[in-house]
Amino acid sequence: MTKVKYYYDSETLSYRRIEPKKGKKVVNISLFVLAAFLFGGICLLILLNTNLVNTxxxxxxxxxxxxxxxxxxxxxxxxxxxxxxxxxxxxxxxxxxxxxxxxxxxxxxxxxxxxxxxxxxxxxxxxxxxxxxxxxxxxxxxxxxxxxxxxxxxxxxxxxxxxxxxxxxxIPAIQPVSNEDLTRMASGYGWRSDPFTKVRKMHYGMDFTAPRGTPVYATGDGVVTRADNRSSGYGEHIRIDHGFGYMSLYGHLSKYKVRPGQKVKRGDLIGLVGSTGRSQAPHCHYEVWKDGNRINPINFYYGSLSADEYEALLHAASQENQSLD
Structure with missing residues (x-):
């Protein structure tokens, strides 16, 4: 119930009822609503800026x-x-x-x-x-x-x-003459007796004895640089530049199967065994050069020989016998 308020009237010496003004009532209600709205808005902003409430x-x-x-x-x-x-x-x-x-x-x-x-x-x-x-x-x-x-x-x-x-x-990696065509390995790299003067001198290659006309093969890929008889002692011979500082020489041939400038692969036929030049019997004199120096060809047969064959060849090449050129 709404409380009724009174005031004392001194003229009538009695209490009279206070009648509320309608305008003031409206103002009070309006202020209350505004205050409630502001309070609610502030609370909402606070909640929205905390983790308590998420949109x-x-x-x-x-x-x-x-x-x-x-x-x-x-x-x-x-x-x-x-x-x-x-x-x-x-x-x-x-x-x-x-x-x-x-x-x-x-x-x-x-x-x-x-x-x-x-x-x-x-x-x-x-x-x-x-x-x-x-x-x-x-x-x-x-x-x-x-x-x-x-x-x-x-x-x-x-x-x-x-x-x-x-x-x-x-790299020269095979014999220039195949084993089945080889009569024997006549002389190896090292000091040997010269067949003509009988004086010991350095033999810079290996002599592969074989019948005249036996095929001679390129021992590595390369380019033929010479196929002539214009080098003293070698007779008809072939030289192949393999690159990487390697060169191989095949001497005392009877016939050429290649020409200068021709590219060859390892195992290609390049000539035939003979006895031209300073030679005592048909054979292929074979040399390997590295960076301009002649080295022992015995170290380059890993591409064609078994262990037993290599050991036999090594034994034959180490004999200090007479060379054929």
């Missing part, structure tokens, strides 16, 4: 943020796995591939170096998860750099492998 949009953004954090964690794990795989490849590259092809290893400091200088990640700063984003970005860029270095290294290894393949094909 649907904020809840959606929070879920997206959690999902992004989860995705970044997955990315971090994948990059860690990639680093381990790449480190294994780099280790094999340095200690197997580059070692085999005689290339200098790439220092670890060069492979894993960061990016110095200015702050590359300034545009990623100022966010709630800036540290996470910057760390992932930096790790990814370092991985990219290491992959580029490794890719260039493999390109270099590929180039070296091609050169190695050419080298292995070029």
């Amino acid at each position: 649907p949009k904020e809840l959606s953004q929070a879920r997206e943020l959690k999902n992004y954090e989860f995705q970044f964690e997955l990315l971090e794990n994948k990059m860690t796995q990639m680093e381990e795989v790449l480190a294994n490849i780099e280790d094999r590259d340095n200690n197997i591939y580059r070692l085999y092809f005689e290339a200098s290893p790439i220092p670890k400091e060069q492979r894993t170096a960061g990016f110095g200088g200015v702050n590359r990640y300034r545009n990623l700063e100022g966010f709630n998860n800036s540290d996470l984003i910057i760390d992932a970005t930096e790790k990814l860029e370092k991985l990219q750099k290491r992959l580029v270095i490794q890719s260039k290294s493999l390109d270099e290894i590929t180039s070296l492998a091609k050169e190695k393949e050419k080298l292995l094909a070029a």
